[in-house]
Amino acid sequence: MVSRVIPVDPFDLVIFGGTGDLARRKILPALFRRFCAGQMGTDARVVGAARTEMDSAAYREFAREAITEFDDNEECAAESLDGFLEQLSYITLDARGDTGWQAMKAAMRDGPIQAFYFSVGPGLFGDLAERLHAYEIAGPDSRIVVEKPFGRDLASAQALNKGLAKHFDESQIYRIDHYLGKETVQNLMAIRFGNTLFEPLWNAQYVDHIQITVAESVGVGTRGGYYDKSGAMRDMMQNHLMQLLCLIAMEPPAKFDPAAVRDEKLKVIRALEPVDAEDVVRGQYEGTGELPGYRNQVENRDTRTESFVALKARIGNWRWAGTPFYIRTGKRLRARASEIAVVFKDAPHSIFGADAGRHRNILTIRLQPNEGIELGVTIKEPGPGGMRLVDVPLDMSFAEALGPDSADFPDAYERLIMDVVRGDQTLFMRGDEVEAAWAWVDPIIDAWQEVESDPILYASGSSGPDDALRLMHKDGRRWREIKP
Incomplete structure (x- = not known):
């Protein structure tokens, strides 16, 4: 194709x-x-x-x-x-x-x-x-x-917006986030709003929780100077992951145009509830074997900058009341992998008895490295001996379903630069959207600075700090395994 x-x-x-x-x-x-x-x-x-x-x-x-x-x-x-x-x-x-x-x-x-x-x-x-x-x-x-980075806090973002607004109208300003140019990220809207199958289930009544993971296997490398002044919260959470959260959680826009889409994204950010201190985990990778630790790659060896963040977010609106969003991102983790997993609730009653085990439908949108969509469904395990249930994936990788030419789809920067030329702002952040994101993130960062605590160390090549696992375990849930 x-x-x-x-x-x-x-x-x-x-x-x-x-x-x-x-x-x-x-x-x-x-x-x-x-x-x-x-x-x-x-x-x-x-x-x-x-x-x-x-x-x-x-x-x-x-x-x-x-x-x-x-x-x-x-x-x-x-x-x-x-x-x-x-x-x-x-x-x-x-x-x-x-x-x-x-x-x-x-x-x-x-x-x-x-x-x-x-x-x-x-x-x-x-x-x-x-x-x-x-x-x-x-x-x-x-x-x-x-x-990006469009500011490092709310005050600086407001100043940048004000400076640009002196000479350019908002309709002329394209704040680029390359994550929004990824083919699978845009497919989030197609999956939700183009399929009768999913949209009726896309709410707290049917969704148990949602996981958003952006894991990197590399360290800060040559970006240590920049990264140590930023950290995972400013570098990834405030922009990339916030945008993924908006696309997965927003209400259907009246039509697919820049104003309507960005209005709905802004509503999600403004509906985010403050995050409690016990619902945030920040970490910093330490050296393992030949891999240097974070503090060996930055100038300040006593730095408290985080290379990992995991948190539980809640959206205070009718669609998502009671459904937590677990979000994590980090460097020097087990594998490079980005995905969104929509975990649906259990069936209200199982007719198969306790021996059938616990089975859930999970819709997984893989952003990288192998872009695609997977829906986990429960079927009977083949063979005699009773009704034994097993989970199997309905897997659609773009390369397999759309043919080898799908690998030649434009990458994020190709698409976004051409959108600028066409005058299409749908995949670009608006000024008030950026400011709302900082308004939610700033209190989390301020709380860290007030207590002056060090981030939790985690081994390079791991899944992050153990406290991130406990963040979900205390709710009776568990993170999906980070795998390429």
Whole structure:
């Protein structure tokens, strides 16, 4: 099954921070794949902008090396890369000074869509917005893309929103979260609202609990400097996992458009109840064998920054009253795996007796590494000897069900960048949504800082701290095993 590619209109995309790691690993390879797919036409232009001194020829070589290293599309011929590189140019620019801005203004064409990707730290968002306005580069139809972290608390997020709002309308601002570009994440809405089978059961009457897991097998690596100032709560819980929670818990929007979808997501965040201290576990991985511990990978060896968080969240509305959401994320865990598991309640009465055991239907949405959906159902175990029950999966992996071409679906950055060009904000966070998420997360972080306690150590390659297991055991539940 091959997805239909609809070319986008001509555009000028400026990548501020065009020589940075994100541009090298994600943005440039994503654009090249869309060029190969025929979605990005030869009338599009990409402008890299950064303080690094280089000319356009050198930037094209930089892009060639990045795409060669990070793009695995073997079907795209060498001449396609040459054609893509011809559409790239570069401007040396100072985000806080005057260097390069007149050249930037001259490079912008009249007519094509204008998009400006802020692939820089949030400290430069306001400066870039100010200069795009002062030099009359951005117009009322221009779009800006801003990366996380969008603030580190509610106050800083409000300040960033206020700074951008001076020169850009909310309809022009695209706060990108690459998790929302994943094919399976978007399938959450299709599963819920496109199937009569599930939506009538999607509530506290039938759902016992929901688990959301985003586990990483790697440590902080070279990101130690950034990560130690952030931690798992700010780096993952406030954005990625919050978005997954919203999609799994939100009410059906009136229609599938940006305003309606984001209105419903915001209602979920505002309905979240405060988290009790005993319902939060934070951990930090320690070294095992040749694997270094967290404190060996950051500058502050006495750091209290968490690399693991698990918590129980409750949503105070009619749909989910009494149904807990167990959420966990961490680094240096047993395997790299991301999934959402909707655990349905037991049948109200079993006709098979105690010997049949306990069986539950579980709908599992796998986000990575093997994207797919699995529904666990109970059947009779084949063979004589009575009614013995066994759980079996109805498993749909995208690669098997949709054919080998399903592996060629656009990755998150490909999809989201093209959504920016199309002007579709459905998969991007709105300003009030970001602020509401921080308003829920901030008290949890503040409570940690008040008690000044160290995170619980857990062994690298494990499932996290034992206290995270007890978080569910005390409720008579257990985490699903982390497996690739």
